Amino acid sequence: xxxxxxxxxxxxxxxxxxxxxxxxxxxxxxxxxxxxxxxxxxxxxxxxxxxxxxxxxxxxxxxxxxxxxxxxxxxxxxxxxxxxxxxxxxxxxxxxxxxxxxxxxxxxxxxxxxxxxxxxxxxxxxxxxxxxxxxxxxxxxxxxxxxxxxxxxxxxxxxxxxxxxxxxxxxxxxxxxxxxxxxxxxxxxxxxxxxxxxxxxxxxxxxxxxxxxxxxxxxxxxxxxxxxxxxxxxxxxxxxx
Amino acid sequence: xxxxxxxxxxxxxxxxxxxxxxxxxxxxxxxxxxxxxxxxxxxxxxxxxxxxxxxxxxxxxxxxxxxxxxxxxxxxxxxxxxxxxxxxxxxxxxxxxxxxxxxxxxxxxxxxxxxxxxxxxxxxxxxxxxxxxxxxxxxxxxxxxxxxxxxxxxxxxxxxxxxxxxxxxxxxxxxxxxxxxxxxxxxxxxxxxxxxxxxxxxxxxx
Numbered sequence: 416x417x418x419x420x421x422x423x424x425x426x427x428x429x430x431x432x433x434x435x436x437x438x439x440x441x442x443x444x445x446x447x448x449x450x451x452x453x454x455x456x457x458x459x460x461x462x463x464x465x466x467x468x469x470x471x472x473x474x475x476x477x478x479x480x481x482x483x484x485x486x487x488x489x490x491x492x493x494x495x496x497x498x499x500x501x502x503x504x505x506x507x508x509x510x511x512x513x514x515x516x517x518x519x520x521x522x523x524x525x526x527x528x529x530x531x532x533x534x535x536x537x538x539x540x541x542x543x544x545x546x547x548x549x550x551x552x553x554x555x556x557x558x559x560x561x562x563x564x565x566x567x568x569x570x571x572x573x574x575x576x577x578x579x580x581x582x583x584x585x586x587x588x589x590x591x592x593x594x595x596x597x598x599x600x601x602x603x604x605x606x607x608x609x610x611x612x613x614x615x616x617x618x619x620x621x622x623x624x625x626x627x628x629x630x631x632x633x634x635x636x637x638x639x640x641x642x643x644x645x646x647x648x649x650x651x652x653x654x655x656x
Numbered sequence: 657x658x659x660x661x662x663x664x665x666x667x668x669x670x671x672x673x674x675x676x677x678x679x680x681x682x683x684x685x686x687x688x689x690x691x692x693x694x695x696x697x698x699x700x701x702x703x704x705x706x707x708x709x710x711x712x713x714x715x716x717x718x719x720x721x722x723x724x725x726x727x728x729x730x731x732x733x734x735x736x737x738x739x740x741x742x743x744x745x746x747x748x749x750x751x752x753x754x755x756x757x758x759x760x761x762x763x764x765x766x767x768x769x770x771x772x773x774x775x776x777x778x779x780x781x782x783x784x785x786x787x788x789x790x791x792x793x794x795x796x797x798x799x800x801x802x803x804x805x806x807x808x809x810x811x812x813x814x815x816x817x818x819x820x821x822x823x824x825x826x827x828x829x830x831x832x833x834x835x836x837x838x839x840x841x842x843x844x845x846x847x848x849x850x851x852x853x854x855x856x857x858x859x860x861x862x
Contacts, residue, residue: 417657426665428658439662443677443859444689445728469730473835474675474861476732524663526672588672590663614670650673652663 436515437654442476444469446500453495455509456502457548457638458485464643465490467500474588476526476649481548481639487536489548489638492648508547511632516542518554519597519606519627520656526649527558527635528588534641535560537567540648541593542631548638551575554625556608557634558591560584566593566610566618569625576623582612588649589613596656597627666860674861675732677838681710681855691728695762697721699842699849708801710743710855713842715750717849724753724841726760731835734861735766736810740838742770743856745801749774750850751843753782755806756836756859764788766834768813768825770804772797775845781806781815781823789829791815793822801855807862808832 420426428434440451447454447467456462464482467490469475482488490502494513497504521542529538537550541557550557555569563579582589592611599606602621610618625631633653637646659665667673679687685703686692692701697716701723704712715721733740733756742754755769764784771780771790778792779802795802795817805816813831815823825831838859842852 417659420658426659427662441675441677443675443727443730443732444687445691445726445730446688448688450688469727470732471730471835473732473734475730476675522661524661524669590667590669590672592669611669613672614668649675650663652661654661 435655449498454502455491455505457489462501462503480645483643493634514630514632518625525651536638540635543634571626580617676860678858699723715844722843727837735832749846752852757839
């Protein structure tokens with residue numbers, strides 16, 4: 416067990432090593448932090464009906480909800496420009512303008528719950544180069560709502576892979592960690608992109624993973640097939656390994 | 657030995673972390689997560705340009721004027737399982753309340769807080785659910801910086817000051833039953849403006 420340290424810095428690493436990019440968001444406050452996060456829309460160009468709000472409920476975190484209008488309407492949250500919480504500042508496929516994390520070595524921990532298990536297209540959270548609610552695009556490592564929660568990946572050319580965990584989708588809160596230790600192409604021995612759910616390694620994959628030296632950023636999305644769909648995020652922390 | 661992540665400082669990855677926030681009140685202005693409200697009179701809110709200053713809330717200049725920071729009724733903390741820690745001080749003729757409130761209008765309903773006012777004898781623990789119970793500690797009110805810790809459980813509410821348990825309100829003492837938000841309030845007890853400062857606040861569900 417680590418011992419008490421003089422600083423937050425030293426709780427995470429010794430002063431003899433230089434800390435890399437790292438952030439924490441507790442999603443607790445009067446409104447979404449639009450200094451850090453921006454929002455994007457999908458299908459509904461003006462974002463009408465999409466919303467990102469702090470949920471007024473115990474342990475509510477931030478709630479992303481898609482518009483109920485328009486087939487496949489969705490909303491994304493990433494390090495995007497703009498302040499509109501309906502996503503109208505960032506329509507469709509947008510390269511995330513601030514991507515301080517290294518695709519091969521980035522780590523993310525977040526808590527998330529889906530508010531239904533049906534009515535979603537691709538929805539979830541993780542790292543990506545682009546903000547796009549269809550969870551396609553390049554350099555992706557995303558926790559994805561499927562019949563079983565899955566790790567969806569893509570490489571620098573956009574070729575996708577998807578590996579299911581052992582956990583059936585549900586509406587419970589889960590602690591999700593996505594972690595990479597990839598430093599070369601082809602992937603070296605013992606290297607992979609890994610998905611942990613509630614502390615258990617569920618997926619390790621080496622195929623169709625992001626180009627190890629490309630830049631990525633946290634991205635969350637909900638994307639509907641039926642009526643409006645939503646998910647809550649209670650915590651997000653990301654850092655470079 | 658260090659932690660791999662901030663998450664793991666407080667929870668193993670096998671646990672889903674509950675709502676938690678901390679605020680250092682250090683920067684060029686108050687973080688946007690807070691809503692500034694003048695409950696009575698017109699106060700000002702500013703990061704204090706002094707060593708260890710934190711945030712300074714200056715009240716209006718009429719007796720009983722009060723201003724506060726809240727989460728604008730985004731209430732993510734439990735009345736039956738939460739902790740609120742704050743480091744605060746006040747000036748002369750001032751009173752602060754620091755803790756968890758349900759409402760913005762300073763009614764005696766649905767809240768748990770520490771109170772330090774110049775006209776009191778001792779620091780007090782307040783709990784309210786339609787009516788309010790105030791329990792005195794044995795710590796004389798003062799203008800020192802002190803750390804207060806309020807814990808709400810399903811059976812009681814405790815107040816520790818500078819790490820020592822000083823007051824307990826139980827189920828007969830109007831424990832709150834509604835969801836809560838962090839609140840720090842500055843109030844003048846005279847006919848001039850006064851200051852209260854806060855430099856750290858942390859709240860989490862247990």
